[in-house]
Amino acid sequence: MSDRRRDGHRQEGAAFRVRGLVQGVGFRPTVWRLARAHGLTGEVLNDGEGVLIRAWGSADALDQFAVTLGREPPPLARIDAIERHPLHGEPPEDFLIGESCAGAVRTGIVADAATCTQCLADVADAANRRHRYPFNNCTHCGPRLSIVRAIPYDRATTSMAEFAMCPECAAEYGDPADRRFHAQPVACPRCGPRVWLETRDGSELPAAAGRDAVAMAVAAVREGAIVAIKGIGGFHLACDATSAAAVAELRRRKQRYAKPFALMARDLAMVEAFARVSALERSALTAPSAPIVVLERT
Ligand SMILES: [Zn+2]
Ligand SMILES: [Zn+2]
Structure with a gap:
């Protein structure tokens, strides 16, 4: 243990190796928040083995930090193990979220998660800049495994890499108090993927009379059509389940006459x-x- 004094208190250093499903679930912001709440300095980063935390503070604060982290991980995380080792070196002044390091990959990525209630509320709110935006997500919900190309899990290694964040999304991404802090797939209608509707021959149907692509698809389903919805993880074929004719046509096209949908x-x-x-x-x-x-x- 290093033995340094800061504000008159004995400072110890500890490295915590966290294993499990800990990337892409808001783990670093959670660690950042807990570390600051416990008066620790240091850093947290993703690497090939999971999350690595280097922290300095009083022995009590380090102990409490470790207990709280194990007890209150972010909602989508799964901690398999927290290993602790003594750490030497000069304590830094602040606690920071470090850049991810590449390396041998021995960690996993969580599955995609359903849109959370807060994100659904954004989409339903006419005054919200993500009103009716289908790709809304935050640290606690949205795509993960479906968009990952490599580990460590960072925007640059996901299929979101080509969508440069607009200033508003970048501000949310960079604000530790925001629920999109370090949410890699953060997006909005201005900077993220867009949705459109096309006919079976591939020609785009322009949005008309105040109806966007989603509203037009809903209208088509109501009229008995079968639509193919390209989502984050692939295509869903959809029709009105209460329309016997639409379901029969879907069964005929899929040649799926008995298996349930x-x-x-x-x-x-x-x-x-x-x-x-x-x-x-x-x-x-x-x-x-x-x-x-x-x-x-x-
Ligand atoms: Zn959300
Ligand atoms: Zn944006």
């Missing part, structure tokens, strides 16, 4: 109009992983 619903209330939902099933349906759940029909 997955249904999508706006919210739990809509699900419960068609199926019985137990407490366990409800928690699964509303989890960040938003899995397909087999339910009993009412």
